[in-house]
Amino acid sequence: MNSASMTSNRRTVSLVSLGLSLLLCGCGDAPKARFSWSKETDDLTPMANAWVKRAVLQNFGTPNELVAWERLPVEYGGFAGTVTAVETVEGGGTKLTVKRGEGTTAPASARQLLWKSGARVDEAEPDGVASIVAGETESTVLMAQRLDPVPDVGDEFVLNPGNRLLDGRRSYLKNCMHCHGVAGDGAGPTARYLNPLPRDFRRGVMKFTSTRPGERVSRDDLARTIRDGIPGTYMPSFLLMAPEEMTAVIEYVRWLSMRGEFEKRLNDELKDFSRTAIAEQGKNARLEYEAAVKNDPDAERPPTADELATRAEEDFRGMAEDLEFVFVDAGDLMAGPWERADATDNIITPSIARVADTPESREKGRVLYLSQKTKCYTCHGSTGKGDGPATEDFWAITGSSETYPERGLHDEWGHLVPPRDLTRGQYRGGRRPIDVFRRLYAGIKGTPMPAFGGTGLTDEEIWHLVNYVMAMPFEGPSTTTANPSPTVATSR
């Protein structure tokens, strides 16, 4: 072989390898996905920040490795029940006869088997389940290899633990993540093009619920929102989604909300360790010093920023023992309301049927609408156009002495939220009378729309308002302003 052909050979080889490496460009392991941290977490001092992150990661994991925290009222899925018989099959396998738990059905195949022997949890080899024969009440699970240790009769088992959460994650990443973000932070790639913005689940608050004032969203509420969409926003209807998929995605959304809420609760507990709080402390100390130094030139100098930061870290270290409680408390305080959300007595049911939609009822509603008792008109405007005087005010930021820089109402997420134009006939939370009733009864959670139910107004009064409000799109604006009744004239 002469040198010329060798060069050309070498060139061919290098061209081919270049081509191959170009082809494989971008292959390999995908980057690990992560749940974003909230602004508040990022604002914590290094130690507090690390602790919050560790606590959240430990209990919720990452998008790739979800953690099912048993303390939470989440149905993680899987086929659970008790072992009723154990047999060793010839050829080395183990055959389990199992009784299924309530509300679960045996899968056709399984990737994971866990069982609880006393206090110990054992796990079968991955993919060790050879076959499953589902029966009416008892099913048999055949393992390819002999189980070691062998489960006892009466042990609790679960096949495919966390299956629902995993299905939910798949569906969420396909259908929801684009707007709502991986962590449910409402900051997905599409979010910046949307107005109104997608919901940030991380406060555990959803606007449109059927539950009592201040209560969490129920599964049925989430199902309704997913099925019907939210007119007037970018939330579309997922009517054609398979029921199991919807159940799974609802569970995942609840779980994501809890993850965010847990993080928020820890942040609230550790507020004093945020950089903002420390800066505020420093500022106050400086002001105090400036005041004191006028009388006493030898007044103690205020601590520097570095000193304050060091002191915060020391304080945090001193708190180490209490942290365990903070964490457990946060979990328990959070679990209760979520658990309660689906209870029947937590769903608002009017004590009386809808008051007949007569002109008299609407008139009563109109008077209420314009009264000082409800002050509906201050935000929604006397004609219902959503242009009440309150939209011209500068509103205070919740939990702060400052006001928002722009005029108008803001929601808990800090976004400008115009009061609904009631003459348009567009109802984001549903247009059934009961939906409007519940909006008035429990308010719109996370927004300045207050709850009138129970204390402020009687159910009958709410129905009058419902009748009035639902008639608004069909009546000219003149009916509300042309002949203000004496009550209205004085109340304004």
Added chain:
Amino acid sequence: MEGRFWTLVFVIFAAAALAACAVAPAYQLWFPGSGEALSTIGARIDHLFYVILVVIAVVFVGVNVALGYVLWRGAKQPSEVKAVYSHGNQTLEVVWTVIPGVILLALALYQMDVWASFRMREFYPQDMRTIAEVTARQFEWRIRYAAPDKTLEADPHPDDVYTVNDLRVPVNRPVAISLRTEDVQHAFFVPELRIKQDALPGKRIPVWFEVTRPGTYDLVCAELCGWGHYKMKGRLVALSEEDYAAWLKQAFEDQFDDGVGEGEKSD
């Protein structure tokens, strides 16, 4: 020899194309669903399609046979025989202009009825009823029906019934929808009925059809309308007259649910 090779390439290519068309229906590569149009106007549109397909098939076969023949003969011809140039043959040109012209004109006249009855108000079926207003928006279909026993009007009424992504119609009766869009252009497309109509901002476009078989059919958007275009899908449910009436009544009741009475309905 080389000439014969090319003859075979061209002939085999044409034969393969024909064969692929012939077996396509058996592999579900033809029209969606059963392959049959499930609306009266759809059946007429399919008929036109097949007429055109036959004309095209005849032309396709004729052209390819002629091409194959010419190539084959040319390949057999000894190389010393001179080629004949027929360029500028007026008779030939007139013939191949007039024949397609006549065919096109015939097709244009033949399809006029279908076009008129689908698109022109004067030719709509006499007993047609507008049953729903379909408003497309990014990325769903919002639908408004009149209350049971009422007629749909252009303006919303307090007793209207609303659904989303779920259009229900009675079968064996010409029905129309009033098509609108809230934002950009969309297109109302029910492939199994062969019904497709663009929705234009600011316009209210009537679209009529008569479904011939009860069932659930895909309703999709056929106009690229934004990033979520692909997920803008709903369903069209065709019901018998009684089922439709029963459904509308139920939907009306659900719509005016006051949360008291037989309790919360989850659907």
